[in-house]
Amino acid sequence: MANDSPGSGGVPASTVVLNAELRQLALELFDQFRTMSFDGVGISRETYGPGETAAMEVIERIAARHNLETEWDAARNLIVRLRGREGERPVVATGSHLDSVPQGGNFDGAAGVIAGLVSLLSARANGPPLRTMELFVLRGEESAWYGGPCYFGSRAIFGLLSQSDLASRHRVSGQTLADHMVQCGVDLTPIKAGRPLMDPARFHCWMELHIEQGPVLIAREKPVGFVTGIRGNVRHRRVVCRGEAAHSGAVPRWLRHDAVLAMAELLMRLDEHWRVLLEWGEDLVVTSGIVETNADEHAVSRVPGEVAFALEYRSQDARTLTSFGALVQSECAQIAAKRGVEFDLGDAVRTEPARMNQSLVKLLETQAGEAGISCEIMPSGAGHDSAVFANVGVPSTMVFVRNDKGSHNPHEAMEYSDFFAGAETLLRALWKVANQAGEVQS
Amino acid sequence: MTGAGRDALEAARIVVDSGAVYTRTSGDPFFLSSGWASPVFIDVKRLISFPEARQRLLELALRRIDEEFGSQGLDQIAGCELAGVPFAAMVADRLSLPLVVALKQARGFGRLSQFEGTFEPGTRTLLFDDLSTDGHTKATFRAALERAEARIAGIFVLLGYNVFPDPPEITSLMTLADIVAVAERDGKLDPGALREVQAFTANAPDWSRRNGGIAKP
Structure with a gap:
């Protein structure tokens, strides 16, 4: 030096x-x-x-x-x-x-x-x-x-x-x-x-x-x-969707409360919101990095009564995080009513942009x-x-x-x-x- | 200028005047679902809310369709879910032709599982949509028509971006370049936005790459 x-x-x-x-x-x-x-x-x-x-x-x-x-x-x-x-x-x-x-x-x-x-x-x-x-x-x-x-x-x-x-x-x-x-x-x-x-x-x-x-x-x-x-983020470490377990052969579609299909519908609805929000120039990323049915009870021949999953979304804009959070709530409520399931979003950890x-x-x-x-x-x-x-x-x-x-x-x-x-x-x-x-x- | 060229500029002016052109020159650009970044977003479907503008656009579209395909050469109009449907319905009505709705995804089984309405194999079909960006979704609808054994007379859109590589064969009433020309002539874009949009129309893959989007399909 x-x-x-x-x-x-x-x-x-x-x-x-x-x-x-x-x-x-x-x-x-x-x-x-x-x-x-x-x-x-x-x-x-x-x-x-x-x-x-x-x-x-x-x-x-x-x-x-x-x-x-x-x-x-x-x-x-x-x-x-x-x-x-x-x-x-x-x-x-x-x-x-x-x-x-x-x-x-x-x-x-x-x-x-x-x-x-x-x-x-x-x-x-x-x-x-x-x-x-x-x-x-x-x-x-x-x-x-x-x-x-x-x-x-x-x-x-x-x-x-x-x-x-x-x-x-x-x-x-x-x-x-x-x-x-x-x-x-x-x-x-x-x-x-x-x-x-x-x-x-x-x-x-x-x-x-x-x-x-x-x-x-x-x-x-x-x-x-x-x-x-x-980017800030909102993380739901563990969202639980509860429906009703049932026999996969005996129960017809209209009597089911399939927790996995309800979760899948939620994620696809959020994905569609995300696609449109990007088209409109919002900053957003959405991820569900963990999905699990309960290994103690899940089975190929059982309509899943419960599924737990992680949900994370990030944005540079605090308002987008808040608005997307409201969307998540309202989609959960709609799907819950339609499919006879309930979503428990659990604790959310929010980091501000x-x-x-x-x-x-x-x-x-x-x-x-x-x-x-x-x-x-x-x-x-x-x-x-x-x-x-x-x-x-x-x-x-x-x-x-x-x-x-x-x-x-x-x-x-x-x-x-x-x-x-x-x-x-x-x-x-x-x-x-x-x-x-x-x-x-x- | 050709008749088609004049009509394209008139159509572009209708779109610009309806307030359907949005630009972004700071912060995040718009992202198309295939991942292209763009400084401009054109909400063509907004036009359904303006009856006079909508009618004029329809007349221009009908003239172009007649020139390109000859209305006698068509058996039916297929409107693309979702925003293509209202326009396609109006076109089909004017031409007294059958209408089907082409769905984004098939529902259930069978030759017509991706359609609402019905048609026979061999039906000469014009696929109609409001907008084509990179033609990606048009390819999906074209494949659906092929599976349903339609004869594809052509694909028609009101606005074709016409800026991305390997475009599928699509006839458009107007292109992004027409929109830019009108917006420039009428002073509808501020100079900064105009510069970016021109750079995008000149080389969209490069603009996209430099702004966080994909660089090739």
């Missing part, structure tokens, strides 16, 4: 770069994470599990070795800190998560943590910025391990975990999230009380780098994208332009911790890195050159805001 002694020069350099040494470190970290977390098929780092902790400790050790401050908060998120010259000012924060879905890919989450770490290291070499810069290595972003709810680490920071979140059961162990949190050393007292661990006002802004989990950047042939908004900060998006665009990196401005279909930060009022945005073959699978294919284009842009933007005294405009 050209200048590895913090604070030597007095005035920090106006531009920052990711030098060869930091790039090498990033590559080594990706390799190390892959080796540590390979499960035979893909990468598995459980939410609030030992693999997640181990990966976080790797980041902690490197940070400590380079004289960055480290701290574990009460929810056992790791915070890496580069003190600014005026440490009392709101901090410039970046970060992402280190858990993964079962048999997931190596870049989902980890890319943002590694980009944040090398950004702080590069900033450190440049002399202390005006504002303190922080890297958040978050836990528990994925919904796969506890049947739906997610963003546990970031929501814990702002006192947003509910009793129902804490009581969610692990898909394999059957233990609750609270149990697994305690095993990771979490102090549940403030979390159960819904007490924020940090005041949103202590954040000047939040920027997260993440691989894109959709096909847009590939299609548009751009290495990076900057995010304008994040999040608007990203426009001036931060502009800043990223400018920085990419200056670095000669071509970029796209786009919404995010998938959910991210950044939505939590944005929804508590922290000016936020995201850097997306092009990624082929989707995400949440072992075949994620991010080119390292694209990663470095994203990381370089993130670093430049972080450095810029960290040295500005003024507020982030909305």
Whole structure:
């Protein structure tokens, strides 16, 4: 590094770069994470599990070795800190998560943590910025391990975990999230009380780098994208449709109350609404990812009396989520009346759509332009911790890195050159805001 | 300009004036069910609510059908579920021809399971719909007619997008290009929207790809 002694020069350099040494470190970290977390098929780092902790400790050790401050908060998120010259000012924060879905890919989450770490290291070499810069290595972003709810680490920071979140059961162990949190050393007292661990006002802004989990950047042939908004969602973990079990040969159609046909009709009606809403330019996706008849009683020759299924819909528009929710209710009521069944929609977990900060998006665009990196401005279909930060009022945005073959699978294919284009842009933007005294405009 | 060309522009003006042209240039585009992204959505079926406009459109359509197929060459009109049906019914009535409704999916068994109404094998049939985007659904209706052993005289739509690759053979009263020409001439679209729609009509697969839709069928 050209200048590895913090604070030597007095005035920090106006531009920052990711030098060869930091790039090498990033590559080594990706390799190390892959080796540590390979499960035979893909990468598995459980939410609030030992693999997640181990990966976080790797980041902690490197940070400590380079004289960055480290701290574990009460929810056992790791915070890496580069003190600014005026440490009392709101901090410039970046970060992402280190858990993964079962048999997931190596870049989902980890890319943002590694980009944040090398950004702080590069900033450190440049002399202390005006504002303190922080890297958040978050836990528990994925919904796969506890049947739906997610963003546990970031929501814990702002006192947003509910009793129902804490009581969610692990898909394999059957233990609750609270149990697994305690095993990771979490102090549940403030979390159960819904007490924020940090005041949103202590954040000047939040920027997260993440691989894109959709096909847009590939299609548009751009290495990076900057995010304008994040889809919110409504999740019904378990909808139960109850009809009446009957003999499949003896009971005629008009006397049946077939729970599976009722569910199928509901899903097809929702699919038709969805098709029409897209035609009219609404943003919406609808998924029923789990469907189950009760294995203790289901049979080929039995009219199903009960079926349980998951229902999830997402939109960038809060009004669309609400309107679609009303549609779901009214379709359930109609089908229930027509077929003599009942739908129990159960608890719905709603995550609000999040608007990203426009001036931060502009800043990223400018920085990419200056670095000669071509970029796209786009919404995010998938959910991210950044939505939590944005929804508590922290000016936020995201850097997306092009990624082929989707995400949440072992075949994620991010080119390292694209990663470095994203990381370089993130670093430049972080450095810029960290040295500005003024507020982030909305 | 040919008579057909003049009629196409007149039809396009009726559609534009009825307020059936919607554009989106920021935020999400419109998505057709096959996955194409589009900056423009044309709600042709809305025209059934305007009797005068509807009647004029019908006359223009009848003239075009006569030119293209010769009304003597047709035995029946098949209206496509759903929005094709009211228009097809009016056409059939004017031509004193039998009408059948072609359904989106078959119901039950038999040669006519995808139709309401009845016809004999070999009946020379004009398939009629309000709108064709990429022709995908028209292919479904055509297959249904073939299964029902009809003779397909042709497919006619009021508005054919005519911008996607590999279009099936469809006769249209007007195309998206006619709509754009009229909207431009009459100043019915703001310049930004007009630019996007023109870019879309010039190269729809490319526009779709750049806006989050599919790039090829």
